[in-house]
Amino acid sequence: MESVASPETSLYHxxxxxxxxxCIEPLHNIMVAATEVVLTIDLPxxxxxxxxxxxxxxxxxxxxxxxxxxxxxRELGAKHRHGEFTCYHARIRIPVPVDExxxxxxxxxxxxxxxxxxxx
Amino acid sequence: MCEPFNYSLILHEHWFLDxxxxxxxxxxxxxxxxxxxxxxxxxxxxxxxxxxxxxxVGLVGLLAASHIISSLKLEEVGSLESDLLPPMIVLHGGIxxxxxxxxxxxxxxxxxxxxxxxxxxxxxxxxxLVEWAQSNSTELVLSLGGMAVANRQDIDAPKVFAAIxxxxxxSRLNGAAEVLEEGYIVGAYGLLLRRxxxxxxxxxxLLTQSYYNYPDPVAAGASLNAVNRILGLSIxxxxxxxxxxEIRLRSKDMMHRTQEELAKMNKAHEYDLPPLYx
Numbered sequence: 001m002e003s004v005a006s007p008e009t010s011l012y013h014x015x016x017x018x019x020x021x022x023c024i025e026p027l028h029n030i031m032v033a034a035t036e037v038v039l040t041i042d043l044p045x046x047x048x049x050x051x052x053x054x055x056x057x058x059x060x061x062x063x064x065x066x067x068x069x070x071x072x073x074r075e076l077g078a079k080h081r082h083g084e085f086t087c088y089h090a091r092i093r094i095p096v097p098v099d100e101x102x103x104x105x106x107x108x109x110x111x112x113x114x115x116x117x118x119x120x
Numbered sequence: 121m122c123e124p125f126n127y128s129l130i131l132h133e134h135w136f137l138d139x140x141x142x143x144x145x146x147x148x149x150x151x152x153x154x155x156x157x158x159x160x161x162x163x164x165x166x167x168x169x170x171x172x173x174x175x176x177v178g179l180v181g182l183l184a185a186s187h188i189i190s191s192l193k194l195e196e197v198g199s200l201e202s203d204l205l206p207p208m209i210v211l212h213g214g215i216x217x218x219x220x221x222x223x224x225x226x227x228x229x230x231x232x233x234x235x236x237x238x239x240x241x242x243x244x245x246x247x248x249l250v251e252w253a254q255s256n257s258t259e260l261v262l263s264l265g266g267m268a269v270a271n272r273q274d275i276d277a278p279k280v281f282a283a284i285x286x287x288x289x290x291s292r293l294n295g296a297a298e299v300l301e302e303g304y305i306v307g308a309y310g311l312l313l314r315r316x317x318x319x320x321x322x323x324x325x326l327l328t329q330s331y332y333n334y335p336d337p338v339a340a341g342a343s344l345n346a347v348n349r350i351l352g353l354s355i356x357x358x359x360x361x362x363x364x365x366e367i368r369l370r371s372k373d374m375m376h377r378t379q380e381e382l383a384k385m386n387k388a389h390e391y392d393l394p395p396l397y398x
Contacts, residue, residue: 027334027372031270040273042334042372044365076370108273110365111334 023089026063030092032118037098039114043088045071048107053114055100056091061114063090155202155244158252162197162224169260169351170229170253174308175236175378177266177387178330179371181309183340183360184264184347185232191355194223194230200248204241210234228351229258234374236381237308246311250319260292261285261316261323262350263309264343266330267390278329278342283309285316285323296349297326306387324350333379335371337364 016025027042043051043065050066065088073081098116105114173185188194199218209216219235237245253261267281282297283305284290290299305313309325316323326346330339341357348355360367 027375029333040334042331042368044368071369076366109338110368111273111331113273 017083017085018089019083021087021089022083022085023087024085025090026065026088028063028090028092030095032096034118036118037094037096037116039092039112039116041088041090041112041114042110043107043112044110045069046088046110048112051105051107051112053103053105055103058097058100059094061092061094061100061116063088063092063112065112156220156241156248157201158198158222158248159201159218160198160222162195164197164222164229164256165224165227167257167259168224168227168229169262170231170249170256170258171347172249172261172263172309172312173230173232174263174265175233175374175381176307176309177268177332177382178328178334178336178339179375179378180266180328180330180336180339180343181264182232182234182374183335183337183367183371184343185230187340187344187357187360188228188347188355189223189230189232191359192225192228192353194225194228196221197224197229198222200231200233200245202241202244204238206235206238208235229256236374236377239381239385242308242385243311245308246315249312250315250321253316253321254319258321261312261321262347263312263323263325264340264347265307265309265325265327266332266336266339267327268332269329272329272331272336272339275329278336278339280329280342280346281327282346283313283325283327285313285321289322289324292322292324292350294349296346300327304390306390307382307385333375333382335368335375337361337367 029040031038039061041063045067046065047068052064054062056062067086070084070086072084094116097119099119100116102117103114105112171185171188173181175182199222200220201218205219208219210219220233223230223232231249269275280297281300282293283300293299305325313323313325326343328339328343330336337360341360344355344357347353
């Protein structure tokens with residue numbers, strides 16, 4: 001699986017930290033099964049009501065999620081770096097055709113799970 | 121022409137090889153020596169339990185071992201050095217350190233790595249650690265790792281499994297983990313366990329149900345509860361669980377790098393069905 005490069009790519013730090021948009025790219029995983037594609041996304045500090053999904057193209061799933069509070073590099077132990085983030089953002093390429101109108105999601109223990117039925 | 125590394129040895133072993141073959145054989149010999157140097161900065165306790173916390177599935181071992189070090193206030197007593205590790209150091213308290221370090225208390229030694237060990241170094245690491253464990257008359261090698269499960273989100277209390285180097289260690293588990301009878305273990309812990317079995321060093325590898333590529337402090341907590349039961353310790357895991365979200369975020373980049381190395385070592389092989397014949 002690959003994340004899709006966005007116009008802001010050059011602003012990203014190696015940790016997927018978009019300083020301009022105050023966003024961070026979350027860890028995610030994708031599994032292609034016989035009948036569906038299952039995506040999981042790790043979203044610590046997120047309330048499920050803040051999770052937004054959209055499909056800007058047939059083969060792309062975009063995930064936005066505001067964090068429950070502002071998080072700084074400093075509190076994560078990186079005193080030499082300045083910056084903060086308030087949301088997660090990921091653009092994930094779906095490797096096979098799916099029916100995005102039948103998207104199904106659930107959020108548990110800070111991990112979002114998305115099911116996308118495959119087109120036949 | 122190449123200069124012999126150890127002239128008498130090379131000549132003795134490769135007397136009948138021509139010059140080219142001799143050079144190839146010698147370079148192989150040199151590379152075999154490129155393992156780990158174990159540097160001891162303080163006395164290492166003898167007959168201790170050695171706990172390994174290397175980056176692995178869900179970072180279970182790394183998170184659990186870090187918690188042991190801070191909870192028991194273990195002292196740094198040494199490091200593992202290799203020219204083949206990524207060219208990096210870690211700063212702790214403003215001091216440059218090796219990313220692979222050794223901590224110890226009265227009867228406990230903890231080896232922890234803050235960098236992903238490249239696949240090519242896993243075998244030398246296993247061999248050198250077991251040799252070092254033998255030299256310290258290590259009583260037990262206890263490695264902590266994760267076992268990825270697809271439905272991790274639905275599991276309240278991750279289960280702990282154990283792979284053991286010899287059958288009599290089953291009683292040592294004290295009911296803390298279920299013994300794995302069949303299957304594959306890919307990576308450093310598999311090699312360590314096998315090397316320990318060959319060298320008659322008692323070894324247990326604890327594998328706790330966890331996420332594959334998300335840091336899993338809850339699984340680390342379950343692993344620590346098993347360690348408590350096996351070693352008769354009482355390490356409090358509540359702080360680890362309370363700081364779960366922070367830990368997941370702080371270890372995000374480490375998990376990302378670990379995942380890349382797990383893919384290289386074909387970690388998914390572990391989820392194949394067990395071999396047909398024992």
